[in-house]
Amino acid sequence: MILLLAIAALLLAGGVALSYVIGATAVLSFVAADRTMFLAAIPQKIVAHIDNFTLMSMPLFILAGEIMNRSGVTQALLRLAMLMFGGLRGGLGHVNVATSVFFAGISGSAVADAASLSNMLVPQMRKEGYRDTYAAAITAASSVIGPIIPPSIVMIFYGALMGTSVAGLFVAGFLPGLLLAAALMLLNAVYSRREGYASQSTPMSDKRAVIRDALPALLIPVIIIGGIVFGIVTPTEAATLSVFCALIVGRLYGPFDRAGLFAAFRRTAVLSGSIFLILSAVAAFGYLAGLQQLPTRMAEWLIGLGFDGWTYLLLLNVVFLIAGMFLEVPVALALLVPLLAPTAVTMGVDPVHLGIVICLNLTIGMASPPFGACLIIVSTVTGVGYWRLCRAVIPFVLVEIVILLIVTYVPGISMVLPRLFGYAG
Amino acid sequence: QSVSLAYDTPPSYDVQPSYRWAKNFTDKLAEAGFEVETFANNSIGGEAERFDQMRSGLLNVDMGGYAFGIQLVPEMEVIRLPFVFDSMEHLSNYLKTSGFIDEMNEKMKGSGVHVLAIIPLTGFAGFFNNKKPIATLADFDGIRMRALDASQLKLIEAIGANGVVIPFSEVPAALQTGVADGYINPVNVPLTFGHGDLLKYYTDSGMFVSVRLAMASESWWDGLSDQDKAKVDAAVAYADNDLMTWTTGAVEVEKQKLRDAGFEVTELSPDARAEFVAATASVVDQLDIPNKDVYLQAIEAAKP
Amino acid sequence: MSALLTLSRRLKRCDDALNAAVTVACVACFVIMLLTVALQILSRYVLASPPFWTEELARWSMVWGGLLGATVAFHEGADPKLYQPPLRRPWVRVAQAVARLAGAWIFLGTVLWFSVPFLARQAQQVSEGLGISPVWVALAVPVSAVVICLHALALALTAPFLPPPINHDPEQDLH
Ligand code: NA
Numbered sequence: 001m002i003l004l005l006a007i008a009a010l011l012l013a014g015g016v017a018l019s020y021v022i023g024a025t026a027v028l029s030f031v032a033a034d035r036t037m038f039l040a041a042i043p044q045k046i047v048a049h050i051d052n053f054t055l056m057s058m059p060l061f062i063l064a065g066e067i068m069n070r071s072g073v074t075q076a077l078l079r080l081a082m083l084m085f086g087g088l089r090g091g092l093g094h095v096n097v098a099t100s101v102f103f104a105g106i107s108g109s110a111v112a113d114a115a116s117l118s119n120m121l122v123p124q125m126r127k128e129g130y131r132d133t134y135a136a137a138i139t140a141a142s143s144v145i146g147p148i149i150p151p152s153i154v155m156i157f158y159g160a161l162m163g164t165s166v167a168g169l170f171v172a173g174f175l176p177g178l179l180l181a182a183a184l185m186l187l188n189a190v191y192s193r194r195e196g197y198a199s200q201s202t203p204m205s206d207k208r209a210v211i212r213d214a215l216p217a218l219l220i221p222v223i224i225i226g227g228i229v230f231g232i233v234t235p236t237e238a239a240t241l242s243v244f245c246a247l248i249v250g251r252l253y254g255p256f257d258r259a260g261l262f263a264a265f266r267r268t269a270v271l272s273g274s275i276f277l278i279l280s281a282v283a284a285f286g287y288l289a290g291l292q293q294l295p296t297r298m299a300e301w302l303i304g305l306g307f308d309g310w311t312y313l314l315l316l317n318v319v320f321l322i323a324g325m326f327l328e329v330p331v332a333l334a335l336l337v338p339l340l341a342p343t344a345v346t347m348g349v350d351p352v353h354l355g356i357v358i359c360l361n362l363t364i365g366m367a368s369p370p371f372g373a374c375l376i377i378v379s380t381v382t383g384v385g386y387w388r389l390c391r392a393v394i395p396f397v398l399v400e401i402v403i404l405l406i407v408t409y410v411p412g413i414s415m416v417l418p419r420l421f422g423y424a425g
Numbered sequence: 426q427s428v429s430l431a432y433d434t435p436p437s438y439d440v441q442p443s444y445r446w447a448k449n450f451t452d453k454l455a456e457a458g459f460e461v462e463t464f465a466n467n468s469i470g471g472e473a474e475r476f477d478q479m480r481s482g483l484l485n486v487d488m489g490g491y492a493f494g495i496q497l498v499p500e501m502e503v504i505r506l507p508f509v510f511d512s513m514e515h516l517s518n519y520l521k522t523s524g525f526i527d528e529m530n531e532k533m534k535g536s537g538v539h540v541l542a543i544i545p546l547t548g549f550a551g552f553f554n555n556k557k558p559i560a561t562l563a564d565f566d567g568i569r570m571r572a573l574d575a576s577q578l579k580l581i582e583a584i585g586a587n588g589v590v591i592p593f594s595e596v597p598a599a600l601q602t603g604v605a606d607g608y609i610n611p612v613n614v615p616l617t618f619g620h621g622d623l624l625k626y627y628t629d630s631g632m633f634v635s636v637r638l639a640m641a642s643e644s645w646w647d648g649l650s651d652q653d654k655a656k657v658d659a660a661v662a663y664a665d666n667d668l669m670t671w672t673t674g675a676v677e678v679e680k681q682k683l684r685d686a687g688f689e690v691t692e693l694s695p696d697a698r699a700e701f702v703a704a705t706a707s708v709v710d711q712l713d714i715p716n717k718d719v720y721l722q723a724i725e726a727a728k729p
Numbered sequence: 730m731s732a733l734l735t736l737s738r739r740l741k742r743c744d745d746a747l748n749a750a751v752t753v754a755c756v757a758c759f760v761i762m763l764l765t766v767a768l769q770i771l772s773r774y775v776l777a778s779p780p781f782w783t784e785e786l787a788r789w790s791m792v793w794g795g796l797l798g799a800t801v802a803f804h805e806g807a808d809p810k811l812y813q814p815p816l817r818r819p820w821v822r823v824a825q826a827v828a829r830l831a832g833a834w835i836f837l838g839t840v841l842w843f844s845v846p847f848l849a850r851q852a853q854q855v856s857e858g859l860g861i862s863p864v865w866v867a868l869a870v871p872v873s874a875v876v877i878c879l880h881a882l883a884l885a886l887t888a889p890f891l892p893p894p895i896n897h898d899p900e901q902d903l904h
């Protein structure tokens with residue numbers, strides 16, 4: 001056991017990617033547990049975990065985001081947010097949050113949001129006199145909105161693991177996402193008053209051009225969200241439509257050649273491949289856990305602790321928040337959802353509501369110190385020192401945790417829309 | 426001797442036929458002195474993964490879908506053809522007296538699989554929908570039914586409905602939004618999976634019995650002594666008998682549960698049934714199964 | 730020493746060529762996936778009769794595209810990692826290359842070893858949609874494993890002689 005941990009630590013320190021650390025450690029664990037012959041099931045595990053219809057919307061949404069970043073659709077949305085909120089005190093802070101909301105309707109990934117918005121907004125905020133730690137912190141914090149407002153790669157994973165309707169999850173994420181945005185804007189207003197951050201309005205003459213430019217770009221989230229909410233398309237089909245929308249709308253914004261398209265596809269393949277390999281490695285570990293009856297024992301243990309309904313949800317919140325701070329989202333989901341979620345469902349929590357809570361937990365974890373992925377991205381892109389960013393983001397994370405608790409214990413916020421549109425009983 | 430078995434449903438002895446069968450089977454084996462290890466549903470993998478583990482000898486017994494059997498021996502399809510059985514007793518009698526399973530195992534030799542039992546789910550499959558009661562073939566006009574797979578799609582089209590293949594996890598969304606109006610499933614499915622509010626009408630189709638398989642790994646089976654094989658056979662017989670007695674009562678219980686949940690329950694009249702038999706005959710004719718007619722005659726002869 | 734350097738360069742070129750070919754293949758797979766789903770939507774809403782093989786073809790292209798994409802990610806060092814050692818010193822470079830070799834070979838070597846009986850079992854089955862053997866999708870696992878193991882070997886052999894191959898773009902990691 002200690003030897004295994006030592007090998008894993010050595011591989012990690014050597015800069016080996018997570019999937020290979022997990023995979024190699026899993027293989028050695030089978031040997032250590034005297035289950036070597038069961039390694040024969042691993043190839044089948046890999047195929048079974050990837051050959052999954054629900055998973056297909058993930059690469060498609062990644063592709064749509066790639067095309068939009070390369071074609072200028074993202075920039076058009078940014079200018080619209082500027083027009084709407086730039087005039088308020090602390091305007092650029094509001095713009096940062098609002099752009100995340102628009103962006104969230106297109107992209108499924110918090111990291112994609114953090115990376116592109118750090119690049120576009122933080123230099124501008126710095127120029128307008130915002131503290132650079134503050135600009136970086138609000139960018140990291142608002143990237144959490146991305147996976148809560150549909151589409152969402154986290155929800156696609158959860159849906160695939162739990163056999164829950166991804167469309168239902170998407171509909172459910174809408175209100176909690178807006179609530180999160182409102183809370184962050186409120187915090188920005190408070191800070192801007194204290195620090196005296198200025199407003200920055202769009203010149204009157206540009207306004208019509210900005211709106212005209214943004215309209216086609218806004219069509220994409222409308223098609224995606226509308227199509228899914230009204231049940232016209234499945235999430236996979238919506239993802240495909242959004243790719244074609246992005247291609248068509250992207251043409252309006254500027255040159256987008258075959259090389260750009262190839263690059264978008266190539267990066268989609270690389271990102272999906274990295275995620276698939278993590279899924280495969282974790283599946284190997286999960287199999288060993290199953291053989292050793294760990295899920296059953298863990299569920300029995302947790303139930304034996306006397307947690308029920310609400311206290312069990314609190315326990316889940318703590319576990320997933322911590323998981324989000326240290327683990328990649330696909331890893332955390334693949335490791336923990338099959339272990340912990342079914343118990344909550346037997347306790348009467350709706351799987352859709354549970355999905356929103358878990359998704360919110362993990363993405364807040366991604367923006368939380370000490371190892372949140374979004375913080376690492378924002379810090380690298382903006383050049384703001386990592387630990388300074390960690391300190392600056394703490395108030396934002398605390399506000400997000402308050403929202404998390406509200407969403408957890410007022411199921412109505414997530415469930416009202418799914419009930420309205422018939423995705424839940 | 427020892428045996429490991431993987432369940433395919435959550436542990437609900439009074440609702441899930443295949444759980445009930447597997448629990449009785451392993452309990453009997455434990456009584457007979459076997460060391461039993463069971464794996465909870467999905468704890469060592471989904472359908473395809475468990476099947477592969479069983480074939481490769483890592484798992485002794487797997488509770489799995491009937492389609493796996495058909496993939497190895499196409500003749501197994503005859504059990505699922507529309508309107509070949511009149512009643513659950515007819516099916517039970519055929520399985521017990523015809524030697525069908527032994528014959529299939531003979532053909533399956535070398536594939537890594539040895540079928541222990543064919544497990545009927547709760548009664549005949551039913552037509553569920555939220556548009557109108559189905560009493561005759563004509564009622565299916567304008568109804569869009571969700572199909573499980575390509576072969577069910579053919580069946581749905583044969584009875585005059587439109588079909589659309591949808592994965593099970595997207596079924597509630599499809600029903601709500603009208604992508605599909607209904608589906609074909611055993612009587613207990615809507616209430617077990619929370620589709621109660623999404624469907625209104627149920628008709629006992631009498632068309633076919635949904636079945637699953639209890640499959641042993643061939644290497645494990647071949648390694649058993651004759652004495653141990655006899656113990657396994659006795660456990661299978663015990664679990665089979667219990668299930669058949671239980672199913673008959675369970676269908677009525679589940680129909681009452683549907684009525685209590687506000688469903689309109691319809692039974693097909695003999696005339697209406699004849700219409701459905703005629704409409705699906707072409708599906709049976711077109712299917713390319715070796716010695717199909719021989720099997721159909723044997724099934725006919727097993728009528729109780 | 731210079732002979733080794735030339736040899737390393739040549740090996741690196743072969744490895745890069747392999748990666749370039751695989752890149753084209755995985756992009757092609759994703760294009761097929763996109764077009765297949767588009768066809769599925771079109772046939773469902775316009776022609777009202779979905780062909781039942783589209784879903785399977787789309788899924789299988791995703792599996793192939795994704796697993797081949799994983800080999801490209803390995804070649805670029807783009808998979809998410811928790812820690813990236815500074816690659817300026819040669820001995821750190823060698824140590825990382827060896828660690829990556831060990832990780833890839835232990836994990837994927839095992840996968841490769843057990844792929845042979847797995848493929849044999851798959852060969853006896855028939856898929857639901859396309860009606861062909863699922864061995865055609867399962868094959869993606871050993872093929873990608875072989876490519877990654879080759880990349881890892883090439884990396885370890887050339888690491889002592891060649892400067893770090895990757896421009897470390899932070900945005901590429903940690904998705
Ligand atoms: Na989103």
Ligand code: NA
Binds near residue numbers: 096099100117138139
């Ligand atoms: Na933002």
